[in-house]
Amino acid sequence: MSELQFDGQRKGENLVFIFRRHILTARKGLIFMLIMTALGMAPLLLWPGNSYMFWVFLGCIFIGVLGLIYAYMMWYFSIYIVTDQRLRQISQKGLWKKTVVDLGIDKIQSISYQVPGFFGGIFGYGTILVQTAVGDLIISNVSKPEKVYNKLQNVTGKVNHGNSKA
Numbered sequence: 001m002s003e004l005q006f007d008g009q010r011k012g013e014n015l016v017f018i019f020r021r022h023i024l025t026a027r028k029g030l031i032f033m034l035i036m037t038a039l040g041m042a043p044l045l046l047w048p049g050n051s052y053m054f055w056v057f058l059g060c061i062f063i064g065v066l067g068l069i070y071a072y073m074m075w076y077f078s079i080y081i082v083t084d085q086r087l088r089q090i091s092q093k094g095l096w097k098k099t100v101v102d103l104g105i106d107k108i109q110s111i112s113y114q115v116p117g118f119f120g121g122i123f124g125y126g127t128i129l130v131q132t133a134v135g136d137l138i139i140s141n142v143s144k145p146e147k148v149y150n151k152l153q154n155v156t157g158k159v160n161h162g163n164s165k166a
Helices: 023-046 052-076 118-123 145-165
Strands: 015-020 079-083 086-092 098-104 108-114 125-132 136-143
Touching (some): 015 136, 023 052, 079 145, 086 136, 108 145, 118 125, 136 145
Antiparallel strands (some): 015 079, 086 098, 108 125
């Protein structure tokens, strides 16, 4: 059985699970594509006999698809990695900029989650709050927050029990 690996993994560190935000966080790309499609259709409707307007329409569609791909990439490459030692947040902030935050599992004091009402319940997303002595890590728009919360509780419970018996 091969173990999962990730960049920056420490020797002896075991990956427990990986999660990311809900796919709806990439909705801005879809909205952008729909707006560009509507903008591209306007010249076709205003000047129906002009063949150049079809190329304007295709250009707007192309730009819209690029925006959708960009939003998807920002969602896909922004992940949370939970190991037996730490919680690692990797946030993609553009094509070339990314930020990484590491939080030791033993530093976590409490974890809570919230589902923000009707749409959060329907689409299955919520916010997870990880509290430490140094500050709070707020992870918004998490897909299946109850499931992620329970897994995080299991990981922190094992670490805290292991430290109290030593």
